[in-house]
Each structure stands twice: as C-alpha cells, then as structure tokens.
Amino acid sequence: MSRTPENLISQTQTALERVRETAPLVQSITNAVVTNFTANALLALGAAPAMCDIVGEAGPFARIAQGLLINLGTPVPEQREAAREAVSAANEAGTPWVLDPVAIGALPIRTALALELRELRPTIIRGNASEILALAEAGTGGRGVDATDGVESARDAAVSLARRTGGVLAVSGPTDLVTDGERFVRLSNGHVLQTRITGGGCALGAVLAAFASVDEDPLVAAVAAVSTYNIAAELAAERAPRPGSFQIAFLDALDEVSPAHIAARMVIA
Amino acid sequence: MSRTPENLISQTQTALERVRETAPLVQSITNAVVTNFTANALLALGAAPAMCDIVGEAGPFARIAQGLLINLGTPVPEQREAAREAVSAANEAGTPWVLDPVAIGALPIRTALALELRELRPTIIRGNASEILALAEAGTGGRGVDATDGVESARDAAVSLARRTGGVLAVSGPTDLVTDGERFVRLSNGHVLQTRITGGGCALGAVLAAFASVDEDPLVAAVAAVSTYNIAAELAAERAPRPGSFQIAFLDALDEVSPAHIAARMVIA
Amino acid sequence: MSRTPENLISQTQTALERVRETAPLVQSITNAVVTNFTANALLALGAAPAMCDIVGEAGPFARIAQGLLINLGTPVPEQREAAREAVSAANEAGTPWVLDPVAIGALPIRTALALELRELRPTIIRGNASEILALAEAGTGGRGVDATDGVESARDAAVSLARRTGGVLAVSGPTDLVTDGERFVRLSNGHVLQTRITGGGCALGAVLAAFASVDEDPLVAAVAAVSTYNIAAELAAERAPRPGSFQIAFLDALDEVSPAHIAARMVIA
Numbered sequence: 005m006s007r008t009p010e011n012l013i014s015q016t017q018t019a020l021e022r023v024r025e026t027a028p029l030v031q032s033i034t035n036a037v038v039t040n041f042t043a044n045a046l047l048a049l050g051a052a053p054a055m056c057d058i059v060g061e062a063g064p065f066a067r068i069a070q071g072l073l074i075n076l077g078t079p080v081p082e083q084r085e086a087a088r089e090a091v092s093a094a095n096e097a098g099t100p101w102v103l104d105p106v107a108i109g110a111l112p113i114r115t116a117l118a119l120e121l122r123e124l125r126p127t128i129i130r131g132n133a134s135e136i137l138a139l140a141e142a143g144t145g146g147r148g149v150d151a152t153d154g155v156e157s158a159r160d161a162a163v164s165l166a167r168r169t170g171g172v173l174a175v176s177g178p179t180d181l182v183t184d185g186e187r188f189v190r191l192s193n194g195h196v197l198q199t200r201i202t203g204g205g206c207a208l209g210a211v212l213a214a215f216a217s218v219d220e221d222p223l224v225a226a227v228a229a230v231s232t233y234n235i236a237a238e239l240a241a242e243r244a245p246r247p248g249s250f251q252i253a254f255l256d257a258l259d260e261v262s263p264a265h266i267a268a269r270m271v272i273a
Numbered sequence: 274m275s276r277t278p279e280n281l282i283s284q285t286q287t288a289l290e291r292v293r294e295t296a297p298l299v300q301s302i303t304n305a306v307v308t309n310f311t312a313n314a315l316l317a318l319g320a321a322p323a324m325c326d327i328v329g330e331a332g333p334f335a336r337i338a339q340g341l342l343i344n345l346g347t348p349v350p351e352q353r354e355a356a357r358e359a360v361s362a363a364n365e366a367g368t369p370w371v372l373d374p375v376a377i378g379a380l381p382i383r384t385a386l387a388l389e390l391r392e393l394r395p396t397i398i399r400g401n402a403s404e405i406l407a408l409a410e411a412g413t414g415g416r417g418v419d420a421t422d423g424v425e426s427a428r429d430a431a432v433s434l435a436r437r438t439g440g441v442l443a444v445s446g447p448t449d450l451v452t453d454g455e456r457f458v459r460l461s462n463g464h465v466l467q468t469r470i471t472g473g474g475c476a477l478g479a480v481l482a483a484f485a486s487v488d489e490d491p492l493v494a495a496v497a498a499v500s501t502y503n504i505a506a507e508l509a510a511e512r513a514p515r516p517g518s519f520q521i522a523f524l525d526a527l528d529e530v531s532p533a534h535i536a537a538r539m540v541i542a
Numbered sequence: 543m544s545r546t547p548e549n550l551i552s553q554t555q556t557a558l559e560r561v562r563e564t565a566p567l568v569q570s571i572t573n574a575v576v577t578n579f580t581a582n583a584l585l586a587l588g589a590a591p592a593m594c595d596i597v598g599e600a601g602p603f604a605r606i607a608q609g610l611l612i613n614l615g616t617p618v619p620e621q622r623e624a625a626r627e628a629v630s631a632a633n634e635a636g637t638p639w640v641l642d643p644v645a646i647g648a649l650p651i652r653t654a655l656a657l658e659l660r661e662l663r664p665t666i667i668r669g670n671a672s673e674i675l676a677l678a679e680a681g682t683g684g685r686g687v688d689a690t691d692g693v694e695s696a697r698d699a700a701v702s703l704a705r706r707t708g709g710v711l712a713v714s715g716p717t718d719l720v721t722d723g724e725r726f727v728r729l730s731n732g733h734v735l736q737t738r739i740t741g742g743g744c745a746l747g748a749v750l751a752a753f754a755s756v757d758e759d760p761l762v763a764a765v766a767a768v769s770t771y772n773i774a775a776e777l778a779a780e781r782a783p784r785p786g787s788f789q790i791a792f793l794d795a796l797d798e799v800s801p802a803h804i805a806a807r808m809v810i811a
Contacts, residue, residue, distance in 0.1 A: 029685060029686050035324070036305060036308050036324065036574060037308045037309055037312050037322075037324045038309065039574050039575045040309055040575055040576065040578055040579065040740060040741070041309065043575050043740035044739055044740050044785065044786070044789065047738050047739060047740060047785060048738065048784075048785045048786060052685070052686055052687075052688060053575075053686075053740065054645070054686040054687065055573070055574065055575045055615075055616060056616070056645075056649065056686075057616060058616065058617060058618055058619075058651060060650060060651045061649045061650065061651050061652065064648065064649060064650065065648075065649065065686075068648065068685075077324075078324060078325070078326060078327065079327060080327055080351050081327075081351065082618050082619065107323070107325075110333065110334075110337065111325065111330045111333060111334065112329060112330065112333065113327060113329045113330050114330065147298060147321070147337075148298050148321055148322075148323035148325075148334075149321075149323065150321060200316050200317065200528070201313055201316060202309060202312035202313050202316060202322065203309070246317075246524070246525035246528045246529060247313065247316060247317045247524055247525065247528050248313070248317060248520075248521040248522065248523065248524025248525040248526075248527075248528070249521055249522075249524075249525055251313065251521070251524070251786075252521055252786040252787055252789070252790055253786065253787075254786065255784070255785055255786025255787075255789075256784035256785065256786040256787055257786075258786075259738070259784045259785050259786070260784060304593070305574060305577050305593065306577045306578055306581050306591075306593045307578065309578055310578065346593075347593060347594070347595060347596065348596060349596055349620050350596075350620065376592070376594075379602065379603075379606065380594065380599045380602060380603065381598060381599065381602065382596060382598045382599050383599065416567060416590070416606075417567050417590055417591075417592035417594075417603075418590075418592065419590060469585050469586065469797070470582055470585060471578060471581035471582050471585060471591065472578070515586075515793070515794035515797045515798060516582065516585060516586045516793055516794065516797055517582070517586060517789075517790040517791065517792065517793025517794040517795075517796075517797070518790055518791075518793075518794055520582065520790070520793075521790055
C-alpha cells in the first residue's frame with residue numbers, strides 16, 4: 005500500500021470539508037424503504053439529494069448531478085430502466101457512480117441487473133461480504149439484506165471485481181475493507197446499532213457518491229466516506245442506545261461530524 | 274374459551290423471546306407510506322425485515338421468509354401482481370401470512386384484491402372494524418384508513434371470516450378483538466397516540482407475521498403480537514406525549530419491551 | 543390590499559381551529575421520498591392523510607376527500623395518470639387542490655405534466671421561485687429541488703399564473719409571497735433548518751390542501767397554512783438545533799402550535 009494512514013486521515017478531513025463547501029448534488033435511484041433516510045442523511049452531511057428515478061428524467065439528471073447512486077433494494081421495472089438510463093448518461097458525462105447490489109444472490113431480477121451494471125464500470129461498489137461474493141459469482145448471497153459471510157472471505161472477490169471494473173470496492177462489516185485491487189485499507193469505525201435500523205448500509209451508498217464527487221481517487225473517496233459515516237454513527241450511539249432514537253441521533257451526527265472528530269477517532273486497522 | 278389468561282400471558286412472553294432468538298425474516302409487501310417505519314419496527318423488535326415486492330422475486334422470497342405481510346395501502350399494479358405471486362408461494366411453502374385490507378370498501382381496486390386474497394387462506398387478517406366489515410361484505414368501509422365502526426360491531430363479520438379462511442382475525446380498536454371463530458380474546462393495551470402516527474396499524478401487520486412464525490397456534494401468535502406491540506406503545510407514550518417523538522420512542526420501546534413488561538401490563542379484557 | 547394584518551392573524555387562528563375541529567381528509571399524490579413525513583405532518587396537525595395514488599382509485603377518492611395535493615417530485619407513470627384522474631374528479635366535485643411542481647424546468651416529464659395541470663385551475667400552486675418561474679415559462683428552473691432565484695424575482699410570474707388559473711400562488715423562500723394576482727401578502731416566519739430536511743417544502747403542500755378545505759378564500763387559506771407551518775418550524779428549531787431531531791420536533795410542534803402561538807409570532811412583512 006503506497007499511502008500511509010496519516011495521509012488517509014488528512015485526506016478524509018479534506019474530503020469532508022469539500023463536501024460541505026460544494027454541496028454536491030447526489031442523484032439516488034434507491035429502494036422504497038430508505039429514500040427518506042437517504043435524502044435526510046445527504047442533507048445532514050451537507051450534500052444535496054435528488055431522488056430522480058423515472059425513465060426520461062434519470063438520464064438528463066445524471067448529466068447535471070455530481071454523483072449517482074444505484075441501489076437495487078426494490079427494483080421495480082420503471083426503476084430498472086431508469087437505472088440503465090442514468091448509468092449510461094453518467095458514464096458519458098463523467099459523473100462518478102456507486103452500485104449497491106442489495107440482497108443479490110438468490111433473487112433473480114436484481115442479480116441479473118447487478119451483473120449487467122457491473123460491466124458498466126461503477127466508480128465504487130458497496131455491499132456486504134455476501135453481496136460482493138455474489139456479484140463476483142463466487143457465492144450465493146446472504147439472508148435478505150444480512151451478510152452470512154465475513155468481510156475477509158470476500159477479499160478475493162473484491163479484488164477480482166475491482167480489476168474487472170477499474171473501480172473501488174467497499175465491503176461493509178464490523179471491519180470494512182476498501183480496495184482498488186492493489187491497495188487495501190481496513191477501517192474499524194462504526195457501531196452495531198447501524199445494523200438495527202433500515203438504511204444503515206443503503207445511505208452509505210449515497211454518501212460514497214457524495215465523496216466520489218470531491219476526490220479524484222475513488223479509493224480515498226471511499227475511505228473518507230466510510231470513515232466519516234461510521235464515526236458519525238459512533239457519536240450517535242453514545243447519545244442514543246436504542247434504534248429509534250439512534251436513527252435520529254445519526255442524522256444529527258452527520259451534521260455535526262467534523263475534521264476534529266476524524267482526527268480523534270478514525271481507526272485504520 | 275379454553276385458555277386461561279395466565280396461559281396467554283406466559284405464551285406471549287415465550288413468543289416474544291422466540292422472536293428475539295430466531296430473528297424471523299419477515300417479507301413485507303406494504304404501502305409506500307410506511308415501508309420505512311415497518312422495517313424499523315421489525316428491526317427494533319428483533320426480527321429481520323425484507324420489503325421484497327417485485328414480480329419475479331416476491332414468490333421466491335416468500336419461500337425462504339419465515340413470515341409474509343400483504344398490506345393493501347397503496348397497491349400499484351406491480352405490487353398487486355407481486356402479492357398474488359408471494360401468497361401463492363407462501364401457501365405452497367407453508368409460510369404463514371397476514372392480510373391487512375387497508376381502507377377497503379369504497380376503493381374498488383384494493384377491495385377486489387382483498388376479496389380475492391381472502392379466499393387464499395390468510396393465517397391472520399388484521400384490520401379495523403370498518404375494514405373487517407367490508408372484507409366480510411357486511412359494511413361499506415371507513416373514512417380512508419379511519420374506522421367509522423366499533424370493534425364489537427365487527428364481531429360477527431370476524432367470526433364469519435375466520436370460519437371461511439380457517440385463520441385468525443385481529444380487529445384493531447381501543448379494545449382489540451382476536452378470534453379464530455371459536456375462541457375470543459379481548460385485549461386492552463395501547464395508546465391513542467398510535468392513531469396519530471402513520472403506520473401505527475400497518476406495522477402491527479408485520480409484527481403479526483413475525484409472531485406467526487414462532488407459534489403454531491395463530492390465535493396465540495396474534496394475541497402475543499397485539500399485546501407486545503401495544504405495551505410498547507404504552508411505554509413510548511409515557512416518555513413522549515406528542516406524535517413526532519412518540520414515533521421514535523415507539524421504535525425504542527419495541528427494542529426494550531420485555532417479558533417483565535408483558536407480565537406487568539398485559540390486559541386481557 | 544384590502545385586508546389588514548389584524549384580520550389575517552385572526553383568520554389564521556380561526557382556520558387552524560377549524561382544521562383541528564374538522565380533521566379534513568387530505569389526499570396526497572406525492573413523491574416517494576416524503577410520503578411518510580407528509581402523512582405524519584398532516585396527522586400531527588390534526589388532519590387525516592390518505593396517500594391514495596393509484597389509477598382507478600385516485601379519482602373516486604378525490605370525490606370524498608376534503609383536499610388534494612399533487613406533488614411532482616417522483617412522478618412515475620402510474621402516478622402521472624392517477625394525478626390526472628384525481629384532478630379531474632376534484633374539479634367535478636369541487637374539492638380544492640394544490641399543485642407543487644417540484645424541480646420542474648430542466649426535467650422534461652414533470653415539466654410537461656405541470657404545464658398540463660396548470661391549465662386545470664389548481665386552487666393553490668406552491669413552489670420556490672425557480673419552480674414558479676419555470677411554471678410561468680419565464681425561467682429554466684433551479685438546481686434539483688433548490689431555488690436559484692429569489693422570491694421577489696418570481697413576483698410577476700406568480701401574478702401571471704394567478705390570473706391564468708384563477709387561483710392563489712404561494713412562493714416559498716426566506717420571506718414567502720402569497721398572491722391571488724391582486725392581493726399580496728409577504729410572510730416572514732420559518733427557519734433555515736426547514737431546508738436541511740427532506741419534505742420541508744413538500745409537506746407544506748399537503749398542509750395547504752388541509753387549510754384550503756376550511757376557508758373559502760384560498761388566499762386566506764394559503765396565508766394561514768404557510769404561517770402555521772412556519773411558526774411550528776420556529777418552535778421546533780428552538781428545541782432541536784440539528785436536522786435529525788429538528789424533523790421530529792417539527793412534527794411535535796405541528797401538534798402543539800396554537801392560536802396563541804399565531805398571535806405571538808405571526809410576521810406579515
């Protein structure tokens with residue numbers, strides 16, 4: 005790995021400041037369960053959400069957005085077509101985009117779409133270990149949205165996908181793994197309450213898209229997004245020990261989290 | 274009634290513990306307004322939500338889920354077809370399923386679908402009195418999602434439906450009525466603030482599906498689900514007297530509610 | 543202007559009391575991001591939400607609803623057709639309705655639909671300055687949902703639209719402008735945190751529909767809705783300085799806001 009942990013911490017601080025300064029417009033084509041939480045997470049962080057996901061508008065919007073998320077959690081036919089349209093436009097316009105292959109493996113429609121989108125060079129792919137294994141066609145997926153595999157068991161699949169796409173993989177778990185196929189960063193922030201609310205992983209996809217708009221190196225962007233997001237979760241968990249109030253405290257913490265918190269808390273394992 | 278209240282209290286405690294131990298995967302095909310609250314309610318309680326509601330995936334998922342909810346609050350065409358697919362698969366796989374015929378009566382599309390699904394032997398049907406009367410074709414429905422009939426006025430309709438479906442009816446109101454057509458249990462927990470938030474009734478449908486996965490007697494499962502849910506609402510209302518904060522405290526209370534709370538608070542009228 | 547500020551304050555107090563007394567049934571055909579917040583905002587205020595937005599039911603429901611909102615934030619094909627059906631029925635039944643042309647301008651599908659609905663005499667049109675300019679075909683729209691134009695720059699467009707539709711325009715911004723093309727009211731309540739949560743503007747559309755059901759003069763209804771809503775936001779911001787907790791405090795404040803708060807706080811600029 006060519007970068008030292010010191011650089012990643014300062015690069016994370018800089019990326020967070022740039023998100024706040026530029027308020028990137030992040031288009032999110034995401035699932036029906038988490039649209040509200042995702043939009044509020046982006047707003048709390050300082051970005052500008054736009055959940056534009058209909059055919060005929062998803063493409064035009066992807067040309068003016070600074071980042072794009074494709075999350076496959078509830079992919080109705082209209083949204084599947086809108087996702088294709090948006091990715092095509094994003095690639096033409098140079099808009100960075102994130103693929104979150106939610107719960108692929110056993111479910112045929114989203115799995116086929118994820119494999120199709122995988123070939124279109126996503127800037128960042130985020131998923132749990134079971135989803136990453138399934139996307140690399142090396143596993144059968146998890147239990148709904150829950151991983152049944154450990155992060156390190158998806159290491160080779162992540163490398164394979166990174167080399168295939170030319171992008172970055174962010175594998176979520178107790179310790180997150182971020183890799184572009186050559187560099188490997190393990191990050192150990194976050195809190196178990198993130199798994200007790202819906203959208204805990206999905207909103208990270210949108211945050212990854214926001215950070216991808218402010219740093220040209222998607223590995224740095226992914227490290228910065230994962231760390232900022234997970235440190236905010238730690239701040240929230242210290243104040244709200246149960247899931248309902250944690251969800252709200254998490255949004256407050258995404259507003260509050262600062263470069264000083266990054267310096268004090270970021271753990272590169 | 275063959276069971277004594279003592280049994281129902283201990284059975285409710287056991288069912289709650291089994292939900293927490295098994296974390297049942299509950300597939301929810303539900304309305305757009307409450308997907309987030311429903312998923313968070315299941316997670317807070319200790320179950321695992323999956324809002325898989327698209328054609329081509331709803332059926333396969335219903336075979337691996339431990340419980341299924343069909344809620345007719347915003348039944349777009351894709352969701353209507355997914356509901357049919359999921360119910361058919363659930364019946365083949367033996368997955369217990371809950372029907373919530375939201376606001377049927379005056380609205381033609383959901384009413385026709387509810388009458389169709391009624392014939393497919395739902396394990397539990399949950400609704401307010403006006404919805405249950407409409408589902409038994411004995412009334413014209415309420416005012417949107419609000420009941421205009423009292424729970425006891427729906428008693429005969431509930432019995433008729435229970436005998437027709439072979440399942441259990443849970444009629445929601447200030448005092449809830451649970452019946453399988455032969456046994457009758459009236460439950461008097463809960464708080465009026467549940468009617469001041471959206472999803473107060475809809476999320477109960479998903480909780481019923483979670484409990485139906487851990488007790489083979491759907492009457493016991495329904496009693497346990499209704500009581501646990503409504504006792505959590507009481508805990509929340511003691512801490513949060515207005516609807517916004519009540520909604521959050523309710524999620525916290527679903528995480529906190531324990532067999533001791535059941536013992537101390539469960540009211541069988 | 544023929545009315546004095548004294549009258550508008552007492553008319554706002556009266557309208558708020560009538561909303562609480564009559565609990566108007568407000569049908570909201572709105573975007574996927576804010577359905578939950580919108581329904582909860584209506585419930586907190588004392589109205590009755592119904593998010594009935596499918597073809598075949600949207601029309602029948604618009605005949606029994608007391609008010610109707612058409613919000614174009616995520617207009618999938620089913621919802622576009624449902625919107626046409628609902629507006630047609632509302633106009634036949636005399637149900638007041640509100641048009642919120644979210645993010646029109648650059649996005650072709652919603653823009654075309656907004657221009658079509660504009661011709662159907664909405665009772666109230668609500669939008670930010672960029673949206674109002676685009677609806678009057680005098681501007682190119684904003685940046686996603688964010689206005690890039692000041693409220694006063696949309697004054698002439700608002701007058702033109704009011705005269706064309708025979709209805710009222712409510713232009714949102716730091717100071718809101720409400721006009722029927724002849725009378726002009728500027729209102730200066732509210733808090734910047736409203737722009738840091740999703741649905742801050744969209745839920746106002748539903749509140750406008752609720753107030754339009756209790757006052758025959760849509761200018762008075764719009765003034766009362768905007769002021770009540772924004773005063774609730776001020777109450778919330780005093781208690782919750784960050785966006786997550788602000789969202790919840792805002793719902794609590796919509797429940798709490800009273801004629802006394804109106805008297806003490808309403809600012810007519």
